[in-house]
Amino acid sequence: MHTNKIKLFCPATIANISCGFDVLGVALDAVGDEMVIRKAKEKGIKITKLEGQDLPLETHLNVAGVAGMALLEHVDYEDGFEIEIYKKIKAGSGIGSSAASSAGAVWGINQLLGRPFSNVDLVKFAMEGERLASGVAHADNVAPALLGGFTLVRSYDPLDIISIPSPSKLYATVIHPQIEVKTSDSRKILKTNITLADGIKQWGNVGGLIAGLFQEDYELIGRSLVDHIVEPIRSILIPGYDTIKSESLEAGALGCGISGSGPSIFAFSKGETVAKRVAHTMKEIYQKIGVDYDVHVSRINTLGIKPLDQ
Known part of the structure; x- marks a missing residue:
């Protein structure tokens, strides 16, 4: 060097x-x-x-x-x-x-x-x-x-x-609709208090996700990729979010969520073939809505x- x-x-x-x-x-x-x-x-x-x-x-x-x-x-x-x-x-x-x-x-x-x-x-x-x-x-x-x-x-x-550790067959698909959501703005809309019931569900999912990654248990990873606290509020800022999520899961994704503060949406899949199929599904939805986008399919770095x- x-x-x-x-x-x-x-x-x-x-x-x-x-x-x-x-x-x-x-x-x-x-x-x-x-x-x-x-x-x-x-x-x-x-x-x-x-x-x-x-x-x-x-x-x-x-x-x-x-x-x-x-x-x-x-x-x-x-x-x-x-x-x-x-x-x-x-x-x-x-x-x-x-x-x-x-x-x-x-x-x-x-x-x-x-x-x-x-x-x-x-x-x-x-x-x-x-x-x-x-x-x-x-x-x-x-x-x-x-x-x-x-x-x-x-x-x-x-x-x-x-x-x-990251499981060897885990792939991410990320779609970025061409709208801007500033992190500082998307933080402002979050509630500062949560219910104990929501907290318990969230802690269970965090523990499940970590265990799934360590054990290379793709189904457990998928079951744990659920957000009861932030996603329900932030998803309002992202066009077509609910459709992208439900259809990505139907296409075989393990789970789907908001990347960072948005507007990008990510999905995890087992294997590149499924990750590419999810990308195709996401693209079709934004083409119908009429929102420009970028798509990335990536292995974990x-x-x-x-x-x-x-």
Whole structure:
């Protein structure tokens, strides 16, 4: 690896994963941003190029800049870094656009500094980028981006992140209707209190989902992908949601839910054939409604962020 420069793939991520609001996430393989990070003589961080999305270049207004600066506050380093960002994940898509930039910046800087921090350490720096993007320093996108596979945020204070194995035949289908739902807006409509009955159902599903992933029990995974708390409220913001969900399950999906804060909808399937059939079903529904969309079919990315050949 060239010690002064690194090129990265920063994966898209699905967060919440139905029952795991703010605590569960998973990294995808088929879609992600690319970044180039290089050492520079000028102190601090400079975003020198940003292609693919209309986002600010100013360090303090860009999630990659903010996350990178959070890391630099904890190292003895006199010089700085330049960052180029090639956005392939649309902002506001619900598949971790801000997380890819935040996580990519800290991962790449850490590599160029000789890896003073573990990937788990990097999560707290990347969360500062998420704080800028959504007003909340959540870890359920940046953790899987950095660690790969599924991750569980067991606790935020102190931060305690656990890697969960992903079954080898698990595939994700994600459809992104071309409407924007801002994370900050979709958080505002959530209730802050839940009933004990809903809590009990939700905890059962979180435990079931984790057990299903460990045991490679696809049916248990499917039965556990149920959200009694957030989905009933947020789904109102997404056109055709109920139809997409019911028809995806009919097409063979294990389960279906809102990716992050939406508007993307994800489904998990056992095997690529079923995942592609689910994608076809989802496309047909949006074609009928008349909403433009992007579709991704992806295996689970077990590595997280990875260097690309220079």
